[in-house]
Amino acid sequence: MIILFFISLITFVNSLSLKQVLLAIDCGGQESFNSKEGYLYQDDQYFSGDSRVSDYTYNDVVYAGIAYTFTPRVYFTERHGNSFDYSIPIIKDGQYTIILQFVELYFENEGDRQFDVFIGTNRILHNFSIIDNKHQKGYAKEVFIYIEIKDDKVFYNDQECSKGFVNGKLKIGFRKGAADLPKVDGIVIVKGHNAGEEEKNYLIDNWEQMLEENRKKEAELQRAELEAQNMIVPDQVEQDEGEGLFSFLLSPIGIGIIVFGMSVFGLLIFTGENEEQKNKNKKKNKSK
Incomplete structure (x- = not known):
């Protein structure tokens, strides 16, 4: 627990308050788990449409390590297909941030996969490519979408997204674009518009330095824990019932x-x- 806490401080991954995160979904994942920040990723749910799941646990790129993230597990699985939606329940009006999490583990070049992302009937991303000038194959990519929900309507850039909020559920759609199939690895819903986009950009721009600092700090803390264990006085060690x-x-x-x-x-x-x-x-x- 101590190690994870300091890792979060070093890498800025703790920029999200745990109270801010309303929901995190591991798309394609079958089990829930805690992120490095400490909030819970739920197993895949709230989806509908023509889609299926892929698991890249044993992929060579995954084995080598996902870049730009210290919670790589969310990128081990994905949901992809011709056309699919996530209908996510949100109770209260207010400002929210949708964080869509992607990684390309199949294609090599920018534009090999291009797809659209919708909120209701409004297209938010057009011919979106996960690979770009900063993101290669195996590099985690997060897209921050800032919305407001008011009077059973959802607004993006001050424009209402038709059919984007129905029966208390926010509808996020993934549709085919210019090349191949849409996909998504994770979805995080955050209360407010301070969701850590600046910290994420800093992480990307300084990835190698922060990765090295993270490794050193983790090694130091592991060594400190081992030293603390070796300082235990023998007569303070709890004996089992028979020995006592x-x-x-x-x-x-x-x-x-x-x-x-x-x-x-x-x-x-x-x-x-x-x-x-x-x-x-x-x-x-x-x-x-």
Whole structure:
């Protein structure tokens, strides 16, 4: 826990308050898990349409490491297809940030995959390519979309997104564009418009330096924890039940109790034998 806390401080991944994150979805994922920031990624849900799941756990790029993120697990799986939606429940009016998380693990070049992203019927991203001048294959990419929900309507850039908020659910759509199929790896819904986009850009611009700092700090904290463990005094180490009893019996008090018990046991046997002898003598006297 200590290590994860300091990693978050170094890499700026803790820029999101845990109270701000309303929902995080690991698209294509089958199990929930905690991010480095400490908020919960839920298993894949709220989706509909023509789509399927891919798992890249054993992909060579994944094995080498996803760049631009310290929570790579969300990028191990994806949902992709011809046309699919996520209908995400949001209870209260207010300002929100949608963070769409992507990584390209199949294509090599910019434009090999291009797709559109909608809120309701309004197109927010057109012929969007995950790979660009800053993001190669295996580089995590986040897109921040700032919206406002008011009176059962959703607004983007002060324009209403028709059918974007229906029955208390925000509708995010993924549609085919100029090349191949749309996909998404994660969706995070954040309360407010201070969702850490500047920190994310700083992380990208200084990735190698921050990655090295992260490795050094993690190694230092691991070494500190090992040193702390080696400083434990042996008699403070908790013994198991058997070892504790054995040590007690060998102590002066334990030996005293054993001796006393044996003495009492011997006295009882001696008393019993005397009583038995007296009874025998009485029987003999009566027979005479």
